[in-house]
Amino acid sequence: MPLEKRQEVYDICQAHEVMIYEDDPYGDLLYAEKTAIPKIKSFDQTGNVIYAGSFSKILAPGSRLGYLLAPKDVFDKLVLMKQVADSFANLYWQYLASQLIDDYDFNEHIDYLRQLYKKKMDTMVSSLAQKSDDNMAFVVPDGGYFISVKLNDDIETEAFYDELEQRHIGVIPGNIMSAAGSGYEQYFRLNFTLPTLSEIKIGIERISEAAAAAKQTKSPVI
Ligand SMILES: Cc1ncc(COP(=O)(O)O)c(C=O)c1O
Structure with a gap:
C-alpha cells in the first residue's frame, strides 16, 4: 500500500x-x-x-x-x-x-533471507519473462513470498487448472485470495520462497505449457 x-x-x-x-x-x-x-x-x-x-x-x-x-x-x-x-x-x-x-543476530538472519528470497524471486521473474509468451502477465513485487500472475482473457481457467494438475503443479487461484471471492478468475498466485531455483524453472516451464495447452481448448458452444 x-x-x-x-x-x-x-x-x-x-x-x-x-x-x-x-x-x-x-x-x-x-x-x-x-x-x-x-x-x-x-x-x-x-x-x-x-x-x-x-x-x-x-x-x-x-x-x-x-x-x-x-x-x-x-x-x-x-x-x-x-x-x-x-x-x-x-x-x-x-x-x-x-x-x-x-x-x-536476528537482523543478520533477515538480511540472509532477503538475499536468498531475492535470488529466488529474480529466478521466477526471469523464467516468467521468458516463458509467459503472450499468455500471462505479472507484476514484480517489492517483497514478500508471492508473484501474482494474470492469465490472458482468452484462456479458460478451468482448462488451465486441468492442464496444471496433469503436470503436478499447484497454484492458488486468485478468487481465493480476494475478499470478495470473485473478480480475479484470471489470476493465480505463485510462491517463490519454498521451491529451489531449479524447481522454479521447471515449474514456470510447466505453467507456460499448461497455459499454451489451455489456449487450444475451445469452450463448448451452448
Ligand atoms: C497476510 C497474512 N497475515 C497473517 C498470516 C498468518 O501468520 P501466522 O502464521 O503468524 O498466523 C499470514 C500467513 O499466511 C498472512 O499471509
Whole structure:
C-alpha cells in the first residue's frame, strides 16, 4: 500500500474512531532497492493502530507465533482473548524464538533471507519473462513470498487448472485470495520462497505449457 493511501486509511479511521489492525507478516522481506514505506503504526498518535508481525515468514511457518504492538489496555485484553482461544501459543516455539533473538543476530538472519528470497524471486521473474509468451502477465513485487500472475482473457481457467494438475503443479487461484471471492478468475498466485531455483524453472516451464495447452481448448458452444 503506497504511503499516501496508508495515510488516508489512517486519517479516515481516526476521524471515525475505528481501530486499525495492521497485519504485516511480510514487512521485513523487502527486495526492491528502495526504502521501506513507513508503517501505519508510525503515524499513530492515539493508540488507534494495532501492529502485528509474525515469525511464520521469517523463522518457520509451523511456529504460528507472532507479535503485537498495541496500547497497554488493548494489549492486555488481546492476551486474555488469545489465552481463552487456544490456551497459550506453543511454549516450545516461544522459548525457541526468544533464545534465537537473544543469542543470534536476528537482523543478520533477515538480511540472509532477503538475499536468498531475492535470488529466488529474480529466478521466477526471469523464467516468467521468458516463458509467459503472450499468455500471462505479472507484476514484480517489492517483497514478500508471492508473484501474482494474470492469465490472458482468452484462456479458460478451468482448462488451465486441468492442464496444471496433469503436470503436478499447484497454484492458488486468485478468487481465493480476494475478499470478495470473485473478480480475479484470471489470476493465480505463485510462491517463490519454498521451491529451489531449479524447481522454479521447471515449474514456470510447466505453467507456460499448461497455459499454451489451455489456449487450444475451445469452450463448448451452448
Ligand atoms: C497476510 C497474512 N497475515 C497473517 C498470516 C498468518 O501468520 P501466522 O502464521 O503468524 O498466523 C499470514 C500467513 O499466511 C498472512 O499471509
